[in-house]
Amino acid sequence: MANNQTLIPVAEPVIGDKELAYVTECLKTGWISSLGKYVTTFENRFADYCNTQYGVATFNGTVALHLLAAALNLGPGDEIIMPSLTFVATANAIQYTGATPVFVDSEYGSWNIDPAVVEAAITPRTKAIIAVHLYGHPADMDPLREIAQAHNLLLLEDAAEAHGACYKGQRVGGLSDAAIFSFYGNKIMTTGEGGIIITNDQALSERAFFLENQGRYSDNPYWHPEVAFNYRMTNIQAAVGVAQLERIADLITIRQRNAAYYNQRLAEIDGLTLPPNQDWAENVYWMYSVLLDDTLPLNRDELRQKLRAANIDTRPFFYPVHQLPMYDTKQSLPVAEDLSRRGINLPSGATLTIAQVDYVCDELIKILT
Ligand SMILES: Cc1ncc(COP(=O)(O)O)c(C=O)c1O
Structure with a gap:
């Protein structure tokens, strides 16, 4: 029976016994910060789910985008092409680095970035194109890849809204140089708050890991050669993520x-x-x-x-x-x-x-x- 007395929500999380069991394990063992087995397990399994090699988990999707932009060394003078019709975080994360978001139009066929208008937005300062898979439908990646290759640009995916969506049979997130996802509570799968960068580029993943860990190397933990961040995902978040990935x-x-x-x-x-x-x-x-x-x-x-x-x-x-x-x-x-x-x-x-x-x-x- 449809319940027309209580509000029908737009999107609520599905949380069950597994999430509870894995989180309880974190709490009982004391592994509640960003060290602990669930973080690496989650990074590996989520990267694998998207047919990519490396995952760097973060505490939300916005910082995943910022971390990715920082790890790619985007900054003042760089222009990044993206659809204007996206959640504001896509643009803000670029703005944080001092680089400039360059907005282009969308197409009716997918509600995503229109590949036909991207080329006209390219200048000598353009460094990257970000495709956003809006509301769960993939952007048309092949023409974007051709443009990126022809102009020697990075192609990135903001896949915050499209876990498991496929483009020509391939899962989004693995269709570009690097991608980010969000695991906010209303997303396809959640970690409460959470995000991840995935990529096949080992050097990029190591650079992102270094920057999200206060810019340190594990063999000398208090030597910080650069200004960096604490953007790490907690073991508790990752425990929820591992359970969600199983369903x-x-x-x-x-x-x-x-x-x-x-x-x-x-x-x-x-x-x-x-x-x-x-x-x-x-x-x-x-x-x-x-x-x-x-x-x-x-x-x-x-x-x-x-x-x-x-x-x-x-x-x-x-x-x-x-x-x-x-x-x-x-x-x-x-x-x-x-x-x-x-x-x-x-x-x-x-x-x-x-x-x-x-x-x-x-x-x-x-x-x-
Ligand atoms: C397209 C897009 N990019 C980035 C984000 C940012 O993710 P978060 O809310 O986890 O910071 C969202 C979140 O809703 C999003 O929809």
Whole structure:
């Protein structure tokens, strides 16, 4: 039975006995900081899950991005191309280093960075392109790789929202020079707060590990040759992560099952654009999202209010970062702006039952038809 008395959340974590057992072990043994077996186990298993060789776990996804940028030596004078339609952390992490985020438009087909506009944004200062796999659908990586190779640029992935998503049969995170993920509580899998860098580049992973450990070498722990950070993941976070990784297939299957059901039921509403699912992609639907056509009787924000009154929680799409006050580039990026204005994230988490999806669809049909 759909419960229309309690709020249906957008995305809640699934925490069970394994998470409890592994965390309890940390607490009982005293391995509660960043030393302990779970951190390395998690780094290795997550890297392996993405078919990469090295993982460097961090205490959240934002610092994973900053650490990656620092380990790649990005800094003042460097330009980094990224989609404007992303969570603000992608741009902020670049800004922390003194490098400049350069915003480009998205494409309707995947809601991700439009490879067709990237080349025009390249200058002699460009160092890297960051693809973001928005809301769980991969960006179109092959053309981006071709551009990166042709111009000798790094290609990076912000895969914070797309654990397990595939591009042409390959898991995201392993499609570029290096990638980051977030394990915040609403993500496909969680460690509470948490993040990771994954890569096949051993030197890069060692450099990231050095920088997240206050810039020290294990054989001389209080000799710090550089200003560095403490960005380490704790053993407790990693214990949750190891347990979550053991159930990630189920977490993804539930989201995909719910998405298929949403697609089936919402197809009858004229004026709704359903989420992208390119034939080269496997979408993991971190956020099951739709776009509202302007022909509908009410706009996105009015719809959100009505859903809220029916105890259904939703989120608006991110603002395009180029419009936020600290960036405010005065660019016109029409696709990103349009998607942002019309997009809504519906309840999507792996705790969501088919009965709840049914209830959300009933309400949407009632309001919009
Ligand atoms: C695209 C993207 N990048 C980076 C982050 C930052 O991750 P965190 O919240 O773990 O710092 C997020 C988090 O939601 C995100 O969606």
